[in-house]
Amino acid sequence: MSGADATQAVILAGGQGTRLRPLTLARAKPVVPLLNRPFLAYQLALLRDHGVTDVILACSYRVDDVREALGHAEHLGVHLRYVIETEPLGTGGGVRNAVDLMRGTVFVLNGDVLTDADLTVMRRFHQANGSRATIFLVPVADPRAYGLVETDAAGRLLRFREKPTADEPITTNMINAGIYLIDAELLRRMPAGRAVSIEREFFPQLIAEGVPSFGFTTPAYWRDIGSPSAYRAAQMDLLDGRVRTTLMPPGERHDGAWLESAVCGSTDRITGPAVVGDGVEIGRGARVGPRAVLGSGCRIGAGAHVENAVLWEGVCVGEGARLTNCVVATDAHIGAHAEIGADVVLEPGAVVADRARLGV
Ligand code: GDD
Numbered sequence: 001m002s003g004a005d006a007t008q009a010v011i012l013a014g015g016q017g018t019r020l021r022p023l024t025l026a027r028a029k030p031v032v033p034l035l036n037r038p039f040l041a042y043q044l045a046l047l048r049d050h051g052v053t054d055v056i057l058a059c060s061y062r063v064d065d066v067r068e069a070l071g072h073a074e075h076l077g078v079h080l081r082y083v084i085e086t087e088p089l090g091t092g093g094g095v096r097n098a099v100d101l102m103r104g105t106v107f108v109l110n111g112d113v114l115t116d117a118d119l120t121v122m123r124r125f126h127q128a129n130g131s132r133a134t135i136f137l138v139p140v141a142d143p144r145a146y147g148l149v150e151t152d153a154a155g156r157l158l159r160f161r162e163k164p165t166a167d168e169p170i171t172t173n174m175i176n177a178g179i180y181l182i183d184a185e186l187l188r189r190m191p192a193g194r195a196v197s198i199e200r201e202f203f204p205q206l207i208a209e210g211v212p213s214f215g216f217t218t219p220a221y222w223r224d225i226g227s228p229s230a231y232r233a234a235q236m237d238l239l240d241g242r243v244r245t246t247l248m249p250p251g252e253r254h255d256g257a258w259l260e261s262a263v264c265g266s267t268d269r270i271t272g273p274a275v276v277g278d279g280v281e282i283g284r285g286a287r288v289g290p291r292a293v294l295g296s297g298c299r300i301g302a303g304a305h306v307e308n309a310v311l312w313e314g315v316c317v318g319e320g321a322r323l324t325n326c327v328v329a330t331d332a333h334i335g336a337h338a339e340i341g342a343d344v345v346l347e348p349g350a351v352v353a354d355r356a357r358l359g360v
């Protein structure tokens with residue numbers, strides 16, 4: 001592998017985002033907003049920061065949403081191309097479908113992980129070990145919902161078991177982080193034109209054939225944002241500075257709060273960390289934050305309180321309402337003195353009655 005290699009990436013973004021409903025009824029999972037930026041912008045910024053600028057998006061579902069949010073992503077310092085599956089081809093098939101655009105060694109990313117993984121160190125590991133496929137591994141407390149990856153002391157892959165059934169013994173807490181470095185030549189060997197799982201077919205076959213394949217780990221922030229609670233938690237982590245990223249929220253920072261434009265009302269009512277979009281109105285005596293994200297055009301009524309919460313664009317919060325630990329999608333309307341808490345997720349355009357109590 002030459003020094004200039006591994007500057008290409010494929011991002012898998014063709015899933016339907018079922019577990020992130022109702023949010024994904026309004027917007028495709030790859031571009032749901034995190035601190036008012038489309039999610040994929042974080043992955044693109046990470047790739048660019050590690051010298052990966054030629055990026056291919058393997059997608060099949062709601063591609064227009066992604067195009068509208070990111071275009072060719074030149075503003076993020078990369079060039080993004082789209083390869084579209086007419087039928088979803090699975091995680092392996094999606095990569096295989098884009099293989100004609102790839103050469104040398106390529107990064108492959110699941111399009112729903114927020115991470116600050118050091119891709120440069122991973123690339124060095126891959127080269128130093130003569131690896132042909134390297135998987136980034138992270139330890140998790142409960143690995144059952146992921147791909148379990150066993151390695152020997154040198155890091156060689158011994159076993160890849162995707163989502164073991166309840167009766168199978170758990171043999172490791174190291175899981176597939178959905179970040180790979182793989183020789184394009186190997187990817188070309190996957191069958192074309194049918195669904196293929198990279199986890200259930202491609203990796204087990206490499207191991208069976210004895211192709212030099214490794215697991216690699218180094219401390220990093222990592223979270224799959226594919227469920228509503230993880231989607232909110234990821235933003236709380238970003239607000240708390242737990243994720244190293246060069247992608248900042250839109251606007252300028254004042255006292256720990258990012259403001260996209262002048263707030264109508266007083267910024268004294270905002271307690272950082274917080275992110276406040278364009279044209280937001282904050283009523284008398286209302287409190288925003290700590291840890292609040294307001295999309296553009298939100299209106300927060302007098303005396304209302306928003307904390308540990310994420311509001312998409314155009315949400316209207318009635319007087320004296322209290323929103324904590326929740327996610328509210330676009331144009332929802334929260335009645336006066338309503339109380340919303342504990343991981344509640346409201347769909348786009350939801351209407352909550354005055355004094356209603358949800359999740360509290
Ligand atoms: N292009 C394309 N085509 N992409 C797809 C398809 C498809 O048919 N199906 C899924 N994807 C994309 C999803 O959009 C997502 O970005 C990624 O592939 C992984 O799919 P998920 O549905 O999110 O899988 P998961 O989270 O259950 O499991 C995967 O990720 C875990 C880490 O978060 C596996 O790779 C596990 O092994 C891994 O531990």
Ligand code: MG
Pocket residue numbers: 110112224225226
């Ligand atoms: Mg996922």
